[in-house]
Amino acid sequence: MTKPAPVVHLPCCGVYAVFLAPPDPEFNPVFARAKSLLKRSDKWQGRMMTRELADLLRSFGVQFARYRDPLKLTIGRAFKDCLFAKDSQYVLAVAGHFLTIRNGLCYDQSNPDGVPVADYRYKRSKIKSCLHII
Numbered sequence: 001m002t003k004p005a006p007v008v009h010l011p012c013c014g015v016y017a018v019f020l021a022p023p024d025p026e027f028n029p030v031f032a033r034a035k036s037l038l039k040r041s042d043k044w045q046g047r048m049m050t051r052e053l054a055d056l057l058r059s060f061g062v063q064f065a066r067y068r069d070p071l072k073l074t075i076g077r078a079f080k081d082c083l084f085a086k087d088s089q090y091v092l093a094v095a096g097h098f099l100t101i102r103n104g105l106c107y108d109q110s111n112p113d114g115v116p117v118a119d120y121r122y123k124r125s126k127i128k129s130c131l132h133i134i
Contacts, residue, residue: 005112012046013098014053016109017091020100021133022060033059050093050129057091057131064091067132076123079104089133094125 006027008016019030034056035044048056057064067090070078075094079101084090089102099122100107105114106122117123 005107007112008109010045010109013108014048015046015056017098017100018053018056018060018062020107021057021062021064021089021091025060030056030060053091053093053098054131057133063134064131065134067130070127070130072126074124074126075101075106075120076117078127079117079123091131091133092127093129094122094127097122097125 005016005020008027012031015031015034016027018034019025019027031046034040034046034048034052035042037056037059038044038048038052054064070083070092073081073083075092078084084101084104086103089100092099092101098108099120101117102114104117106117106120107114111120
């Protein structure tokens with residue numbers, strides 16, 4: 001597991017992926033910074049785009065690199081082709097959803113303890129973007 005994380009019942013998968021990347025912050029400070037940085041109203045629930053997610057990662061000093069190898073493949077196919085290195089963390093964007101992959105487990109706000117790629121509900125979704133957390 002990347003770090004202890006709560007189950008969150010909001011459409012805030014991007015904020016959640018950023019929360020899993022840096023070692024220190026808790027979820028609520030990450031959410032508050034996202035709302036401030038992106039200039040969102042108090043009714044905002046956490047939806048964001050890849051560019052905004054990258055800006056939020058930078059604001060926490062998280063280093064990342066765009067990773068193009070798995071683009072246009074499904075999560076399951078990219079995993080079977082060994083495109084995700086062990087002990088490395090990746091943030092993927094698929095069909096309007098962000099998730100984190102580490103050590104063969106997929107993490108998002110519904111799966112804070114991780115679920116194997118084979119059992120993940122979006123495993124057949126094509127990868128639109130991928131950031132490798134350094």
